[in-house]
Amino acid sequence: MTLIKSISGIRGTIGGKPGESLNPVDIVKFTAAYGTWLKKRNKKISAVVTGRDARQSGPMVSQLVIMTLRSLEINVIDLGMATTPAVEMAVTGTGSSGGIIITASHNPAEWNALKLLNEKGEFLSAKDGEMVLLLAESEKFEFSVSGKQGSLKHDKTWNIKHVKSILALDLVDLKAIKKAGFKVAIDCINSVGSIILPDLLKALGVKSIVGLNMVPDGNFAHNPEPIPDNLKAIASLVPNEKADVGFVVDPDVDRLAIISEDGSMFGEEYTLVAVADYILAHTPGNTVSNMSSTMALKDISRNHNCRYYSSAVGEVNVVEEMKKRKAVIGGEGNGGIIYPELHYGRDALAGIALFLSHLAKSKMKCSKLRKKYPGYVITKTKITLKPWADFDKILKSVRKEFRDHKIDERDGMKVDLPGGWVQIRKSNTEPIIRIYSEGRTLQESENLANKVSGIVKKH
Secondary structure, X not given: OOEEEEOOEEXXXXXXXXXXXXXXXHHHHHHHHHHHHHHHHOOOOOOEEEEEOOOOOHHHHHHHHHHHHHHOOOOEXXXXXXXXXXXXXXXXXXXXXXXXXXXXXXXXXXXXXXXXXXXXXXXXXXXXXXXXXXXXXXXXXXXXXXXXXXXXXXOXXXXXXXXXHHHOOOOOOHHHHHHHOOEEEEEOOOOOHHHHHHHHHHHHOOOEEEEEOOOOOOOOOOOOOOOHHHOHHHHHHHHHOOOOEEEEEOOOOOOEEEEEOOOOEOOHHHHXXXXXXXXXXXXXXXXXXXXXXXXXXXXXXXXXXXXXXXXXXXXXXXXXXXXXXXOOEEEEOOOEEEOOOOOOOEOHHHHHHHHHHHHHHHOOOHHHHHHOOOOOEEEEEEEEOOOXXXXXXXXXHHHHHOOOOEEEOOOOEEEEEOOEEEEEEEOOOOOEEEEEEEEOOHHHHHHHHHHHHHHHHHO
């Protein structure tokens, strides 16, 4: 059983003993800590927005979260099953003081999580997150006396409000998309994407839609992380159905993977690259991605005479850097698009609308558009972090091995090399060490990853 407390929220496997997994005791404790933090932060709390993905533990976790907040005399606006970006937008749209998204995002079905938002509908900063964790540890909560509790309002309008906001974006070209007459295949992993993606695509003017895993019952048909190994079904469906493009979202719809018309992977790293290329062609400005993302975004930014900046891994870090640099587009190489014109959060629906606009106006096949971009190759390796492993000693060994190269230690350790890079860091969402490397060829990338993996395994 696993419980992880990090910048990405509180997440864990459902069940087990208190303190060792995400169970009712810990759900109440961390929700109470968040509610107490909100009350200390605000003289008056208007409300907290809640929403969840379709995983089967969702109703139980949601009820515990809602009742805990209400027992602190905090009003709750519950969206029911809703995408992460919809909850983020609802916080500001309703003038609420915060939000809790009940989703473990790309983690398997036995996981769930509490993603905590501030009044801007953005993830808590590291400092604020630490305060919530300290309150949870101290258990200094004060619940309301009998007869006093916060109100509960159900509001299931925000998925559609989210779509309408996307349609209103200047760079979403409805005429071009409709004229292109696209046939689109989608894989919604049997979660909230199946509720909202068809509505979005129809509203965009897509001619024909064919779907996989379209029942929002939480029975994930495959591992929910939208990476090539998990997308074989839709990779076959797209060419078999003669679709122009395929889209895959994760359970809470903040990550987007794209399949070309021939069934080849566009590459999750290149979701952001392609959308950024489109945005920069119309609204030049700075770009930001995290340190684990492809070098191609930097190349594309330079092609448009724009500046690229990097951040530590984690959406909150990317958003902070984007605000600092006044970036017009940013995100993460896992298929996460952050478009400030809409809101400061990863948004697969916005990514779909902007990508289809780009594809329609380019008048290219999807596979040809992909070839327009630099052909770097990223290798992503996971190693389980054993309880006795000393991560600092591992970093020391890596630093020694690459002492003659430029090293960035903002997030784990990233080594810049001629024509590529390699990074080692602890995951914010799983008990693992991630080793990412990038090179001009698969062999270059794998050689770097294997070299660092060898150092880790010695420890």
